[in-house]
Amino acid sequence: MAQKFKIVDYTTKYGSIMQFNRNKNTYIHGWYPFVEGYSKQFILSIIDEYKNINSCLPSLCLEPFCGSGTTPLELQKLGIECKSFEVSPFMYNLAKVKLTNSYTVESFNKYYTKIKEYLNNPVENICALVNLNASKRIVEKDGLDKWNFDKDTMNGILDIKYSISKFNNSKYERLFTIALASILLEISNVYRNGKCISYKKKWKEQHITRKEVHEKFLVKLKEVFLPDIKLINTYKKNQKLLSNNNECYLGDVRKNLNKRVDDDSIDLVITSPPYLNSRDYTDTYMIELRLLDYLKNDDDVKNLRKNTIRSHVQVKWNKSNNIGIKTLNNSIENLKKHESDFWNKGLINMIEGYFEDMSILFDILYKKVKKDGLIFFNVANSAYHNIEIKTDEIIAEIAEKSGFTVIEIREARRINPSSQQKENIPFLRESVIVIKKVSTSTKLCI
Numbered sequence: 001m002a003q004k005f006k007i008v009d010y011t012t013k014y015g016s017i018m019q020f021n022r023n024k025n026t027y028i029h030g031w032y033p034f035v036e037g038y039s040k041q042f043i044l045s046i047i048d049e050y051k052n053i054n055s056c057l058p059s060l061c062l063e064p065f066c067g068s069g070t071t072p073l074e075l076q077k078l079g080i081e082c083k084s085f086e087v088s089p090f091m092y093n094l095a096k097v098k099l100t101n102s103y104t105v106e107s108f109n110k111y112y113t114k115i116k117e118y119l120n121n122p123v124e125n126i127c128a129l130v131n132l133n134a135s136k137r138i139v140e141k142d143g144l145d146k147w148n149f150d151k152d153t154m155n156g157i158l159d160i161k162y163s164i165s166k167f168n169n170s171k172y173e174r175l176f177t178i179a180l181a182s183i184l185l186e187i188s189n190v191y192r193n194g195k196c197i198s199y200k201k202k203w204k205e206q207h208i209t210r211k212e213v214h215e216k217f218l219v220k221l222k223e224v225f226l227p228d229i230k231l232i233n234t235y236k237k238n239q240k241l242l243s244n245n246n247e248c249y250l251g252d253v254r255k256n257l258n259k260r261v262d263d264d265s266i267d268l269v270i271t272s273p274p275y276l277n278s279r280d281y282t283d284t285y286m287i288e289l290r291l292l293d294y295l296k297n298d299d300d301v302k303n304l305r306k307n308t309i310r311s312h313v314q315v316k317w318n319k320s321n322n323i324g325i326k327t328l329n330n331s332i333e334n335l336k337k338h339e340s341d342f343w344n345k346g347l348i349n350m351i352e353g354y355f356e357d358m359s360i361l362f363d364i365l366y367k368k369v370k371k372d373g374l375i376f377f378n379v380a381n382s383a384y385h386n387i388e389i390k391t392d393e394i395i396a397e398i399a400e401k402s403g404f405t406v407i408e409i410r411e412a413r414r415i416n417p418s419s420q421q422k423e424n425i426p427f428l429r430e431s432v433i434v435i436k437k438v439s440t441s442t443k444l445c446i
C-alpha cells in the first residue's frame, strides 16, 4: 500500500539530541535529572530551521506538555516568548523554578547559610515535627519487607524539608525544594524503571546517613545551582532577561489551552506528549509528588491521574469515542483478536482515548496556530500483543483531519520494543511529525 505520509530518515541529525541526558550538566537544564524529555539542542535545531524558512524568529511559541520545562526555558534564553502547560504539580513547579530568573546570589547565600546552620544542629526527633504524607512503604518500619528510604536517610530529608519551611520566602522555598527533589532518587532504595519504581540491586546494603543527606543537598546547591544563579546575575547586568515563568500554566491542557491562548497567535509549537506506552507519570514521580507535598492525599492522586492524557490504565476512563481514523481502526481490529490475553481489560479503551485526546488537542491547536505556523510533534510508536500502533501516522492523520497539512514524518530514533514483541517488531520508530497550518492561498497553489 502506498505510504500516505513522507517518512524521512533524520536519525543522523536527531539520533543524539532526542534525549534529555545531553543536558544534565547544562546551564539551568541540569538542575533536575529528567529522563522523559528531549535536549536543548533539539529546540535549537528547530529554531534554526524556522529562521531559515521565515528569515526571523518566532514571536510566540507554545508547549502543551511542558514537563521539566526544556522548551520554554531554552526559548526564554533565546529571548522568545513561550506559553506552556503542565498537569503534574511537581513538573509544573520544576519548570517554574527553572523559568524564574529573579534569583540573586545574595539571597541565595542568605538562605544557604541559614539552612547550613540549621543542619549543623537539627532537632533530635524530626519525624514528630514534620508530617509525612506518603505511602506506607516510604520509610523503614517494623513489619515491612521493603521501603523506599531508610529511617536515618528520611530524617535527613525531613531536616531539610523542615528548615526550608522556615524561610518565609516562597521563591527560595520552591528553589531549595527542587534541589532536594533532585537528590531524592539517588539517596533512596529505588530507581525509575520505565513504567514503575524498582528496588536497586543490593539496596539493603546501602545506607545513606542523615549527615550524608545534608551534605549531598548542600553540595548540589553550591556546585550546581549557585554557579547558574551567578550566571543569571551576570547576564542580567548586560541585558534585560525574558522570563516565560508567568506564562507557564498548571492544569489539563485540553481544558486550559482555549482560555489561555489567543486564536491565531502561535507561530511555532514544539512538544512531546506522553507516549502511548501505558506509563503513568503520576506513578513514576509519586515519591516527589507525595514526599514534597505537591499532592496531599489519595484523592489528589486520583484527580491528577484523571486529568492526564489517556496514555495509561491507572484509572478507569469513561468509554472513549471512535474518531474515525482508518489506520487506528485497523490496529484496534487486530488487537481485539488478542483481547482475552490482555493484561488489562481497559487497553483498547485507553488506546482509543489517547487518540481522541490528540484529536481534541489538534482541533484547538488549529484555532490557536497562525497561518503558516509550524508544529514539531515528537512521539514514538507503540506495540501491544505484537501489534504495532503507528502512533506517528495516526496523529498525522488526526492533524490533517483538524485542517493542518503534514509536511513529513522524520524518523528520529529506533527504540527497542519489549522482549515479548521483539520477534515480530524489530524496532519502534520515534519520530518528529512536522505539521503546518497552510494558508488558503498557498493551499490553492498546491
Ligand SMILES: C[S@@+](CC[C@H](N)C(=O)[O-])C[C@H]1O[C@@H](n2cnc3c(N)ncnc32)[C@H](O)[C@@H]1O
Pocket: 020, 034, 036, 037, 038, 064, 065, 066, 067, 068, 069, 070, 071, 085, 086, 087, 088, 091, 251, 252, 253, 254, 271, 272, 273, 274, 275, 281, 307, 308, 309
Ligand atoms: C514527555 S513529557 C514532556 C517532556 C518535556 N518535553 C521536557 O523536555 O521536559 C509529557 C508531559 O505531559 C504532561 N501531561 C500529561 N497529561 C497532560 C495534560 N492533560 N495536560 C498537560 N500536561 C500533561 C506529563 O505530566 C509530562 O510532564
